[in-house]
Amino acid sequence: MVRPYFTLSAPDSCRDEVFLIYKNKLLTETAKIQSHLIPVLKTVSDPEIPVLSVLDLGVIREAIEENGIVKIKLTPTYSGCPAMDVIADDLKAAFSEISKKAEVELVLSPAWSTDWISEEGLQKMEEYGIARPLSESHDKDVLLGEKKMVKCPQCGSTNTHLVSQFGSTACKALFKCDDCQETFDYFKCLK
């Protein structure tokens, strides 16, 4: 599977502007983000997983400056994710610090998928103590308790079991490691 990546060289079709492009394995979902906005976007993080920036999380679908106004399209991870309102406010605040006005629009389609989390984001997530999402079929197996595949972010063992299908936030499930005995969050696969 091709993970989302940052491209810093301009595609031929848009010489003047550099876009940050996310691609998933089907190469159908792309996000259009102007390169000069990236440093600011990188400073805004998910309030519930502070090590992940909104870019790592893949929730920014578009960020384009038009007539001095930064227009951002944001997509929620889960419908009721309370972090979305906070992220929208944080985005506006971050741009106001460099004296730019930002408008944030919430878009639902296409629906967010865990495939949109960048590889860098997945690594940061693991270091933070949250196990990364498995593939869709493996995700089902572990959430039904049929297979042990989720890797404990503390000790690396896969001798882990599901404690609760629902964890501290809508996007996570709760697991426990049977080797080091630590409980930890697993980021559920969403496709």
Next chain:
Amino acid sequence: MKNLNLYNYILTIADNSLILAQRLGELCGHGPNLETDIALTNISLDLLGQTRSYYQYAAKISGEDKTEDDIAFLRIEREYKNCLLVEQPNTHFGHVIGRQFLFDSYHLMLMEKLQDSPDETLAAIAKKGIKEVSYHKRFSSDWVKRLGDGTEESNAKMQEAIDDLWHYTDELFFMTEAEKVLAEDGIGVDISTFKKKYYEEVSEILKEATLSVPENKYFAKGGKEGVHTEYMGYILADLQYMQRTYPNMTW
């Protein structure tokens, strides 16, 4: 209102999610154990998120100066279009799970159809919702099986809940005026098309849970047309208290 039928149609779907979210929210901090407490409030949050998307859309097409909050908080009881099932109380955990299971099974089938609606907003909300609702259904049907096929007591309580709630299931498939018009236009879902499948699927899970499938002759209805059970007034009193007492308050 120009789009009155569409407006009413959106509320018919959204009010179910709102009222069930409110019911589940009552359990916050009161779940039978920590994991189920978190699960039920997570489900509540998903439903509330879906409700917001629907209400924002309804407010937009209403052509009036309305917000999602007006729709959620400032209607009178007769204007809420949720079915009777979702307003039933959290009598005991069996009822919480039974209500969730009977609703989730319906909800998932509805979302699966609604995602093909030519109305882009409804389709987008449904596509997003499917991922969440299938997870809800997995949770509630697992618990139905666990309780039904558990101890003598858990089986009796689960059966009691299913028996109590069963006669609200037929109303899920009662079609209001707005639903009929929208189904004819091809924008809405003709819910009658999956009624048979619903009862087959639900019965199958109940059997797997060693529970008996009720055989009611009479069913209750009215909620979708605004005629609710006595519980609804109490739910709204709780839900609307802040906005009624401090109009236009925000956090």
